Amino acid sequence: MTCLETIQAYAFRSLGVGENLLPRTDFNLCQQFTLIGSGLIWNIYFGVIALSLGFCLATGLAMAKASGRKWLRKPAEWFIFVFRGSPLFIQFFLAYSALVMLPRAGIDLFGLHIATSWLTSAWAGAAFVLFLNTSAYAAEIFYGALMSVPKGDLEAAEAYGLTGWDKFRRIQWPTMLRLAWPAYTNEAIFLFHATTLVFFSGFPAFQQRGDALYYANYFADKTFNPFVSYPIVAFYFILLTFSLITIFGLVNKRLNRHLPSNTRSKIRLRPQLIR
Amino acid sequence: MFSFCADPKSLEGFSWLFCYLTSGKHIDFYWSFLTVLILLAVTAPSALLFGFGGAMAARSHVAPLRWFGKTYTSMVRGVPDIVFFMFFVIALDQGIEWMKHQIVCPDWKEPIRQGLEFRVCPQAKVPLGTSSQIWHQLYGFALAVFTFALVFGAFAANVLYGAMNAVPKAQLETAESYGMSHGQVFRRILVPQMWTYALPGLSNLWMILIKATPLLFLLGVKDIVYWARELGSAKTQAYAYPHPDWRLWYFLFLLVAYLCMTRISEILLNRLSARLNHGQATAAGEAMRRAAQ
Numbered sequence A: 001m002t003c004l005e006t007i008q009a010y011a012f013r014s015l016g017v018g019e020n021l022l023p024r025t026d027f028n029l030c031q032q033f034t035l036i037g038s039g040l041i042w043n044i045y046f047g048v049i050a051l052s053l054g055f056c057l058a059t060g061l062a063m064a065k066a067s068g069r070k071w072l073r074k075p076a077e078w079f080i081f082v083f084r085g086s087p088l089f090i091q092f093f094l095a096y097s098a099l100v101m102l103p104r105a106g107i108d109l110f111g112l113h114i115a116t117s118w119l120t121s122a123w124a125g126a127a128f129v130l131f132l133n134t135s136a137y138a139a140e141i142f143y144g145a146l147m148s149v150p151k152g153d154l155e156a157a158e159a160y161g162l163t164g165w166d167k168f169r170r171i172q173w174p175t176m177l178r179l180a181w182p183a184y185t186n187e188a189i190f191l192f193h194a195t196t197l198v199f200f201s202g203f204p205a206f207q208q209r210g211d212a213l214y215y216a217n218y219f220a221d222k223t224f225n226p227f228v229s230y231p232i233v234a235f236y237f238i239l240l241t242f243s244l245i246t247i248f249g250l251v252n253k254r255l256n257r258h259l260p261s262n263t264r265s266k267i268r269l270r271p272q273l274i275r
Numbered sequence B: 001m002f003s004f005c006a007d008p009k010s011l012e013g014f015s016w017l018f019c020y021l022t023s024g025k026h027i028d029f030y031w032s033f034l035t036v037l038i039l040l041a042v043t044a045p046s047a048l049l050f051g052f053g054g055a056m057a058a059r060s061h062v063a064p065l066r067w068f069g070k071t072y073t074s075m076v077r078g079v080p081d082i083v084f085f086m087f088f089v090i091a092l093d094q095g096i097e098w099m100k101h102q103i104v105c106p107d108w109k110e111p112i113r114q115g116l117e118f119r120v121c122p123q124a125k126v127p128l129g130t131s132s133q134i135w136h137q138l139y140g141f142a143l144a145v146f147t148f149a150l151v152f153g154a155f156a157a158n159v160l161y162g163a164m165n166a167v168p169k170a171q172l173e174t175a176e177s178y179g180m181s182h183g184q185v186f187r188r189i190l191v192p193q194m195w196t197y198a199l200p201g202l203s204n205l206w207m208i209l210i211k212a213t214p215l216l217f218l219l220g221v222k223d224i225v226y227w228a229r230e231l232g233s234a235k236t237q238a239y240a241y242p243h244p245d246w247r248l249w250y251f252l253f254l255l256v257a258y259l260c261m262t263r264i265s266e267i268l269l270n271r272l273s274a275r276l277n278h279g280q281a282t283a284a285g286e287a288m289r290r291a292a293q
Helices: A003-010 A029-066 A070-085 A088-100 A122-147 A151-159 A164-200 A212-223 A226-255 B013-021 B024-059 B063-075 B081-104 B133-166 B169-177 B182-217 B224-232 B247-277 B283-292
Strands: A107-109 A112-114
Touching: A003 A029, A029 A070, A029 A122, A029 A164, A029 A212, A029 A226, A070 A122, A070 B247, A088 A122, A088 A164, A088 B182, A088 B224, A088 B247, A122 A164, A151 A164, A164 A212, A164 A226, A212 A226, A212 B081, A226 B081, B024 B063, B024 B133, B024 B182, B024 B224, B063 B133, B081 B133, B133 B182, B169 B182, B182 B224, B182 B247, B224 B247, B247 B283
Parallel strands: none
Antiparallel strands: A107 A112
């Protein structure tokens, strides 16, 4: 099989499209690159879903934590504490064993039939845990930014007669985003790195449609040689990191477009590990 | 463990639960918490040591040493650490065996990589195939600690490098004008003064280290996650204590345990930071001075 044929056969293997049988003998570099890249689709899926949904929840949580009302603030604080204070690994296990306990056949609620079996598959369950987790981390970042919105900006807004929703939409939220964006970029990068944990989370890979690490592990197991497949995963993730920095950098540029060029906040990649 | 637990089938209610929670396997489970604490106690100082070395290397005037330090600090960034963990432990394991192989059996003819397998001579196995189970476990644990220390050392090096640069230049220049040598300035001024700048980064790192300890499970050490899965899974009547799938409760227990650990460290680190900021020429130190007035 030439490399082009391999790519045609396996490029979307992780979605169940193309050749079904994984290679069993005569492994070559092209197969490893193609299959691990195909698995990366799942990592990107988890990252994008969790980030885009998490962004909304995080904004709400940050607002709730900054609110003066106790019944709003306390739940948000607890949510953030629980998800930031415990390992993502444990959260995955906990969620999986909780979701498995739901009745297989589904729940009948007021005559409505709610199917539950899909929740235990990785595409829903793992994405849900990642969504909650990134919401907590991002909420803490947004809360910090919300607290450092300049006092003068808010007073000026009130002097112009902006209150409530208008003040939030036009002044608080854009400034919060601008201040939080460098830290949020890092959060996004490490969320994508955290998607590799899904492989260990207990959520099973359906019909060998796994993520990047699933295929890397497959090759490492078959060839007894970790020196090829894991560096390929690393290579893909470095590419992913660079493209994320580029995309988030463009957004950062837009958020800062009204500022003189020497006062703009730059995005710096800051190290952080597994959560 | 207790005499009235001799026949678990006859027990009911609280005494059943008590006997269940003090069964031999549960004692192993509680001991595995000690494994995690030992890992933390060993890894944190060694990671700090690695980080200190890395930061010093990155600041060095000797170019190759500086490149080494910079490479080390940027090594683990950009790559998911989990890939690093999985890859590095196997690589280290094979590397040690390969080196021992070269020394112990130099006239071994067969290739080490036989197609799909990694084969060294039996004398070069680490630990030896004949040694007892405890050595295998200890060796696995040592490999895990080394990997943790290396990865977290890179992050600590990054933090300490920044902290060393953050110490006000005026303080160092004052020390020099008093006639202190380079080494004396480093020992007497730079190192004692840098901690207040390093603490936020280091405490963040400590939190991350706590949350990274379940990864021991991936490295094959029988840690709390291993035991929680083992004990929680459904037990049939063949076992002394039959029960349905209780993994949810075990993981909930682990979650709470981790939350306690992070919360306690948070409180302690806040106290430490208050101590370190005392009298410093920083915003935090100034705020403390104002509050005391």
